[in-house]
Amino acid sequence: MTIDTCPDRLRVDAHDLELIRICRHHNPHGVFGWHRIGEASDDPYLAVVRTRQIGAEKVVLRMDGVGEIEMVNTGDDIFVAGLENADPHAYRLEVTWPGGFTTDLADAYNFLPTLGDMDLYLIGEGRHEHLWEVLGSHVRRYDSTMGDVDGVSFAVWAPNAKGVAVIGDFNGWNCTQHPMRSLGSSGVWEIFIPGVKKGATYKYAIHTPDARRDKADPMARRAETPPATGSIVCESSFTWSDDEWMDTRRTTDWQKKPMSVYEVHLGSWNLGEDYRDLAKDLVDYVKEMGYTHVEFMPVAEHPFGGSWGYQVSGYYAPSSRWGTPDGLRYLIDQFHRNGIGVLVDWVPAHFPKDDWALARFDGPALYEHPDWRRGEQTDWGTYVFDFGRREVKNFLVANALYWCEEFHVDGLRVDAVASMLYLDYSKKDGEWLPNQYGGREHLEAVQFLQEMNATVHRTFPGVLTVAEESTSWPGVTAPTDHNGLGFSMKWNMGWMNDTLSYFKEDPINRSWHHGEITFSMVYAYSEKFILPISHDEVVHGKGSLWTRMPGDAWNKAAGVRSLFGYMWAHPGKQLLFQGQEFAQKQEWGESRSLDWGDKEGWEGEYHRGVTELVKKLNAVYAATPALYTLDDKPEGFSWVKCDDAQGNVLAFIRHGSDGDKLLCVCNFGGMTHKGYNLGMPEAGTWELVLNTDAKEFEGAGNELAETVSTITYPWDNQDHSISIDIPAMSVQWYLKQA
Incomplete structure (x- = not known):
């Protein structure tokens, strides 16, 4: 058969050919590949094989049981071969390219769909x-x-x-x-x-x-390293070795366990290290510091490093900046083998407008809501997901499951939840659409969050979901069957704002701001909280914790130490962003390593002292059930002293589920209090287990009694009292002895 003798029945139909040429054919498999063409009166062919091989000089059809047939180029590099047998047979294509190079191919258009x-x-x-x-x-x-x-x-x-x-x-x-x-x-x-x-x-x-x-492929599991934007075919060969951790996790209630989280930006913790480097250096460091968990800022692929990962282009692809997906698996596996949980930040609220990614994916709005008043966050220059569309909701819920299944993550910290819950979030009148009842609540986003939380908790018992939610939306951590959003925990943004506002004041002024440091206990049990001092608090001109503290270097260090002593004793889990554990001086920047040299300079002892304090806080915290077993229960806390604004003194008792008690005493003022009386609810002896002013933390090292006992001396409406010294700018923990 030649081009001149090729029957029209074997050629591509003119209409199909035009659609093929302009890449608008919905069923190219109906054109190319093997096809039965039935009985014919004017030629012997009962079947045809068609293939398009752009630039090929010759194509030979090799068919099982038939032999070799040289195919005819009918134009547009479409090669055809007529078959006298109507039965399908396995076949391959031998393609000769310019220069005589030959390839042996199976035909892409001779396979059934891979989706059922x-x-x-x-x-x-x-x-x-x-x-x-x-x-x-x-x-x-x-x-x-x-x-x-x-x-x-x-x-x-x-x-x-x-x-x-x-x-x-x-x-x-x-x-x-x-x-x-x-x-x-x-x-x-x-x-x-x-x-x-x-x-x-x-x-x-x-x-x-x-x-x-x-x-780029929205479901790609690997992407090119930015600024390149292609997707990469990925196949994992990783073998997990964290069975013991995973088995234990299924039955772990973290609300009743110690939970101290170290938040990390993988690219800047130590610039230049990839996932596998971090699997040694970061894991060893987090373990040495005594944290129970690490939280990664978003690891999903993102085009702009300055977004810190919060504008995601590849929801299923770990960022190639730091290695391969299996490299990330190895990092998480190493954390688990060392008894440390891994949370990752997850960003379902919005995505960037880059034209090669999700934005206007197939022409009109697809992943984003079509009305700009719901489909855009103008402050961030991003699109907002259409949470009411089934397929979009499926894309996101499956993505949450993907990170739990494929990367064994122990929790998802959901970013910018408030922007999802309110239709008028950061918008002016006329820039938002009310819901069907005329309200500002984003009902479809609420339903999505409920479905995501319920599905994750059902599928992966022991995995946490944590909300970054900055408003007073009710029931963020209430179960979905009680009409809550269903999160495991919520960042306590109110505590963070009030506490940092208080600590930036000069001690002489703090008496006028006493309510800021006590107000958190008014709502401490309205949700299950994590106390965060996150990356957001040490960027954009806010300064670091170090620069926020008033006074000279000694007072700055004392301020950071007293903040941490108070924070670790306050109800709720705690989270600290990288660099704050040694009181880094500068604001954080994603393009440079942490300022590890701060511990080597002339003020280095103060920074080393803060590091040693954080180690000690984590160790004592993990060993003291009073500090975590009743974190979300009012009976886990009682005030001892909350009204001494003039003295800048706070004192409270944390209670454990097994009856143990820890007294936390804070002096946030610049004056030491000698023989300070505290009314106590019961008689007993208390042992000093932590003092932020101790010499080992580069404090003043004032001598304090190792144990103090109550006396029967009424004070503050209590029948018993103790008298203690409280050094300036310090926090002490006392554990009640049996």
Whole structure:
């Protein structure tokens, strides 16, 4: 058969050919590949094989049981071969390229879809909890009588597209080589391409009525290192060794356990280290410091490093800035093997407008809400997810599960929850749309958060979800079956703001701000709280903790130490951002390492002293059930002294579920109080277990009694009292003896 003798029945139909040329064919698999063409009266052909090989000089069809047939180029680099047998047979294509180079290929258009009917049904319903297993790119192998076929399947949700093709380094980025098929009304486009391997770089060429958009894969599990924007075919070969941790986690109630969190930006903790470097250095450091958990600022891929990861372009791809996905798995595995939990920041509130990522993915708004009054956060220059769309909600819920399943994370700290809950968040009149009842509550976002929390907790018992929520929205940590949002814990932003506001005041002025330091106990049990001093408090001109403290270097160090002594004793878990554990002088910057040299300068002893205090705080905290077992219960706390504004003194008792008690005494003033009387609720002896003013922490080292006992001397409406010395700018912990 030659081009002149090739029957029209074997050629591509003119209408199909035009759609192929402009990359707008919904079913290229119906054109290319093997097809039965039935009985014919004017020629002997009962089946046809068609393939498009851009730039090929010759294509030979090698078919099992048939032999070799040289295919005819009918134009547009479309090669065809007629078959006299209507039965399907396995086949391969031998393609000769200019210069005589030959490749042996299986045909991409001779494979069934890699998504089944149930997958498509669940995607349409917005309930596919393992979405990453069917969308995106996946290395696959098929058995064949013509030899095993290795390749990669690609699937993407683009319901508004007129045509979609895979482009990559394996096809010259030519969008006419591998057009994808549309799987009905699901909006999913799919193809399996033999010969593509792990590590290949690709995108989707998405054709809309008026443009072609080359897009990174929303479900890519690896991405190129920015500023490059391609997706990378990824396959994990990692073997986990954290079974003991994972088994224990399933039955752990962290609300009743010590929880001290070290927040980390992986790129700047020690600039230049990747996931595997950090698996040694960071793990050793966090363990030495005594933290129970580490929290990573967002590790999902993001185009702009200055966003710190809070503007995500690849929700399923760990950032390539610091290594491979398996490198991140190794880092988390090492934390688990050392008994340390791992939380990651997760950003479902909004995403950037980069035209190669999620924004206007297939033409009109898809992942974002179509009305700008709901679909944009103008302050941040980002789009807001359309939480009411089933497929979008599925994308996000599955993403939460993905990090728990594939990376064994122990918690998700959900960023910017307040921006999700309120339709008028940071907006002026006329810039937002009320809900169906005329209110400002974002009902679809509420439903999404409830579904995400309930699904994560059902699927992964022991995994925490933590809300960064800066308002008084009720029931953030209430169960979803009680109409709460269902988070495990919430950042206590009110405590953070009031506390830092108080500590920046000169001690001589603090008596006028006493209410700021006591107010947190008014609402301490309204939610299950974490006390955060996060990255947000040491950037954008706010200064570091060190620079916020009044006075000279000694007083600054004493101020930081007394803040930490108070913080670790206050009800709630605690979180401290990297660098604050040694009172870094400068604000944090994502483009440089922490200022480890602060501990080596002429004031270095003060910074080393803060480090030693944090170690001691974590150690005593973990060994003292009174400080954590009743964190969310009013019976876990009682005031001893809260009204001495003039003396800048606070004193309270923390109570444990097993009856143990710890007395915390704080003097935030510049004057030492000698023989200070405290009324006590019962008789007993108390042992000093921590003193932030001790010489080992570079404090003044004033001599304090190691034990103090109550006397029967009424004070402050109590029958018993103790008399103690309280050094200036210091905190002491006393443990009640049995």
